[in-house]
Each structure stands twice: as structure tokens, then as C-alpha cells.
Amino acid sequence: MTETILAPSGPLQGIRVIELGQYIAGPYAAKLLGDLGADVIKVEAPDGDPMRRWQGTEGYSPQFAAYNRNKRSVVLDLKTDEGLSALLSLAESADVLLENFRPGVADRLGFGPAVLAERNPRLISCAITGFGSVGPMAARPSYDTVISAVGGMYSQIVPADSVRPLGPAFSDLLAGQAASQAVLAALVARGRTGVGESISVPMVGALIDFLTESASTFLQTGEVSHPDSRPRRAQAYGFTGSDGRAFIVHLSVPEKFWTGLLDVIERPDLADDDRFSSREGRVRHYDELDRELKSVMSTRPRAEWFSRLEAADIPHGPLNTVADLFDDPQIASMELVENLTQPDGTTVRIPRHSVDFSASARPVYRAAPLLGADTAAVLADLPITEGARS
Secondary structure, eight states: OOOOOOOOOSTTTTOEEEEEOOTTHHHHHHHHHHHTTOEEEEEEOTTOOGGGGGGGOSSOOHHHHHHOOSEEEEEOOTTSHHHHHHHHHHHHTOSEEEEOOOTTHHHHHTOOHHHHHHHOTTOEEEEEESSOSSSTTTTSOOOHHHHHHHTTHHHHHSOTTOOOOOSSOHHHHHHHHHHHHHHHHHHHHHHHHSOOOEEEEEHHHHHHHHTHHHHHHHHHHOOOOOTTHHHHHHTEEEEEOTTSOEEEEEOOSOHHHHHHHHHHHTOGGGGGOTTTSSHHHHHHTHHHHHHHHHHHHTTSOHHHHHHHHHHTTOOEEEOOOHHHHTTSHHHHHTTOEEEEEOTTSOEEEEEOOOOOOSSSOOOOOOOOOOTTTTHHHHHTTSSOOGGGGO
16 A cells, blocks of 8 residues: 655644654654654654554554654664764754653763754753753753652652553653743744754653642642642532532632522522631531532432533533543544544544644645654765665
């Protein structure tokens, strides 16, 4: 089967990104840039990104496909002179080089920031690491769960009596977002100065920045946040209707949401309860109010509560699973799903990039590439030896 080559589109059309990423953080950052129209060339070792082989698959796991769309794959052995020469030649014509090796690896292999800047002063080099380049943990292997534990994320989502990692790859994804944002900022700066720069993105730093409310609250007041802290302050509650369907209500600060909720549930007596008569009281007595509200919400089906809550203009929504998500009428109306043809000819549905631009074409999606699928095409015009093309 001959692949149809689709030209990138979107606001980053014309920007070339060289990605030397593995697993999630680096590949996700490059995927975000590719979704915005950048030409992303993924440079892989001869055995490929280890994410290709997740779930026992041979080179094309669903996880790899998710983080590596809108890219081309080039195989280079960077431990050889030919492979390094090819990479440096690619960097000369690139705008961005992004990697997520341990600190010092790029320098040891011969493509550290100083070398890259000498070859291409306009190049923006971005390194994602676990803990940066200093400190007692800097040289350690850094995976998402380690960063999420060290950086405080799990303390915000895991109950105190449970020592178990939960949830998606928070730290990897947040580091990828931080890196892509930093690259975009550096591209803007280069537009003014004409010169690139090197960027360092420590995963633990990106995570702490994301936890800015909890971190700042502690630094200013000494208060240690826990999984219930944010819902308590935000006055957010979770319920299950009589039909067993779960949903969320968010009362926030405006008093009208609290008084409106009392009308919805037909419990005006709660307004006169000293525990709940003020917002501060409701924060202090969150658990008692939660029990009161749960007992009421369990008496009617979710759809009936939604009708009442919507009429009262109170923020609410279903607690969707991923299986529910794309059948949700709101999500469906936003057309956030694309059909994508994979290298084997099968068609799959994928979540599309959610941002639309009024003056830029909607990105054209390419499936994640097979290992080395684009090596010959990408390297064909580079001034390198034939050994680097193999």
C-alpha cells in the first residue's frame, strides 16, 4: 500500500521539529507541535521508541499511536559517526530540536546545546528531564509515577490511607505541555532576535507549577492541601441519582448557586442551619453538608435533577467515563473526533486537537509512522554518507 503524503497545515506550517523522544513527555510535546502544523521528524534508534512495544505489540501499540501522530519516523544510530552526522545535518535545517534524555546524554553523544547552536544559531533546543541538571536526584531515571510522587501530585489525588499511584500520566503530560509552550515562546523571541536558545524543562518543576494553588497556599499559610481541599474550598460535590448515575455540582462562590440549589432540592431549612448559613461554614462543615445533599440527591434519577439544575442555572454535569465521553451530546456537538487511516489501512477514531484558529487551516492528521518509514525520504537530500541512510 502506498501512503499518501499529506502536507502539514496549521499555524506552525513551515516549522520543522526534530524529536528525539521516548515514552510520553518528549513525544507528547512534539505531537502538540505537530497538531499545530509543524513538520515533526521523530528520530528513533534502530529498535525504536520503547512505547511502540507496549501491551505486547510489535512496533505499533495504541499508546504509541496516541502520542506520535503527525510525525515522520527516521531511524538513526546516534552511537555511530554516520548517525550523529545525519542528526547534525538535520538540525542545520530545523527550527526546533526536542529531547527527553537524562541530563548529559545529549552532550555525551555529541549533540548538546552548544554543538547545536554552533551548527545552527537559529535552532531552539529543548531538553525535558525529570529533575533538571542539579541536585541529588538529577541523574536518576525519571518516570511519571516517580515525579508525581516526589512533586506532590499523588498527595492531592490519592487518599491518605492508600499508597498507590492513580490516574493518567500527569507529570509526563504536563511536562510535554510546558515544553511545547516554551518552544512556542522561544519561536516568538527568535522572531525578534533572529537567534535561537536552549530550553530546560524539568518534569518536577512543571508539575509544581501546575499545583500552583496548593503550593502557594502552603508557602503563604502553612496549610497542607489534601484530596478534599480543593472540592471543599470550591464547594464542589459528587452525587448519585436514584438510577445509579453519577454527577457533579459546583457551587463556587456566588451565593445564588447555594440558594438556588436549596430551591432545587426543596430544602429551604438548610439555609437556617448555623453550620451552612455562610460560605465559610459550608467549607468547615463540608462533610456534614455532603451527607445531607447526598441523601436528597439519591431520591430522584439524574435526568430529573439535571432538568431542575439547568432551570436554576446551577453548574453541574455528568461524571462521564471515557466510554461515556464521546456519546455525550455536548462533546458530540463539538466535533472533537477525527477518522484516521493507519499504516495498515484500517480506520480508527482519534480525539482531534481542540483549538481552532480563524486564520489558519485546520491541521491535517497523519497516523503515527511505522519505524523508519520516512528515513530515505527525509535524508535523501542531506550531505551525509550512504552509511547514514541505511
